[in-house]
Amino acid sequence: MTADTTPRDALPDDSALTFENTEVDAPRAARLLLLACGALAREVLDIIAINKWTHIDLMCLPAILHNSPEKIPDAVAEKVIAHRNDYDKIFVLYADCGTGGLLQARCKDLGVQMLDGPHCYSFFEGNTAFAANDEISAFYLTDFLVRQFDAFVIKPLGLDRHPQLRDMYFGHYTKLVYQAQTEDPALTEKARACADRLGLAFERRVTGYGDLQRSLEQVAPHI
């Protein structure tokens, strides 16, 4: 998972992945479309590069949809309907992600497969391992969320304008778990600063790409 094996240069910056639709086309006519959350774009491109797949297009929805998960099923359905005739298969790279089962129901209706699990914190760590953790007072961040901490946490919760609200949001949390997908000392320091800002203990947990990679390696080669 080193930088020189990834096609990350094809991606816009993290802010664009947070707020905009993004597309990265395969070098030749693709047969599989990965319809993903923007928060997974870099990781998915790494997995594609590691496996040297050339038959996959990646299309990302704005990652900030996670702050209003009720909008995710419609946003996914719109893209699936618009592109289903262009590919042999569409694989939706979202877990339930706060949709309360509505995304799963929509994907079933549309006849497309999606990732297992409740959210990315779970599938990065591995759904089985995560379910066994029993960490109800842990606040999780991934690589992407550490980089976009202000956009996903500080600004939407108004902590930039009203820092006194911090304990109303985080008073019952005890620790921030940084689930590291990559080895990046600078990102680890940023994650530690995030924990300090929220008044939480800090833990770094290396996850790699977990069930995201395993799911893609099950699906992609057979298209």
Place this chain on the structure above:
Amino acid sequence: MSEEDDIILSELDDEELVQQMMDDLYDGLKEEIEEGVNILLERGWTPYDVLTKALVAGMTIVGHDFRDGILFVPEVLLAANAMKGGMAILKPLLAETGAPRMGKMVIGTVKGDIHDIGKNLVSMMMEGAGFEVVDLGINNAVEAYLEALDSEKPDILGMSALLTTTMPYMKVVIDTLKEKGIRDDYVVLVGGAPLNEEFGRAIGADAYCRDAAVAVETAKDFMSRRHNQMNG
């Protein structure tokens, strides 16, 4: 200094003061709300009138603007914090003066869920509407709910969850009530960001409440139906 800083609350007549308090509540100004509450009490207002005509009325506007996407969670929390300041003054006085009582509610977030912002807003608005609220706090197992139902004998059970992984636990609680034959002794209201009406129906709740204002209206509605049934 802004123009608003020059307003002296004690110099306003009652109508102007109540209007100003609603504005201050909207802006989350806790100290001003506390001052306004004390002024109205000194002028002979009953605690119940201060609560309903100034605080609840103001918070209702906040609730509507939240529902309509004009205000967001941080602003609602600031307003709630200001209202809490006023409530702290009024609560002991309300008990002394025998304000009307709408009913009693036991409320808590379900097992595995530590997110209590929504639950706290509902508690506060229910108290403002004249309900007695027994708040069980966070992370409640079915045993905690059962114990509170037994000891408190409420009219309403409220359950809250923020996570899709914890919301199914509401069904565990409701199924246990059914097994014990006490489900129909209570109105069961559920709420939380990932829930919807369909989920509420599927687990056997009486109603899903989208926000605190809806919770209050739904609770009032059920209490009034119950009252009519008892009188019918």
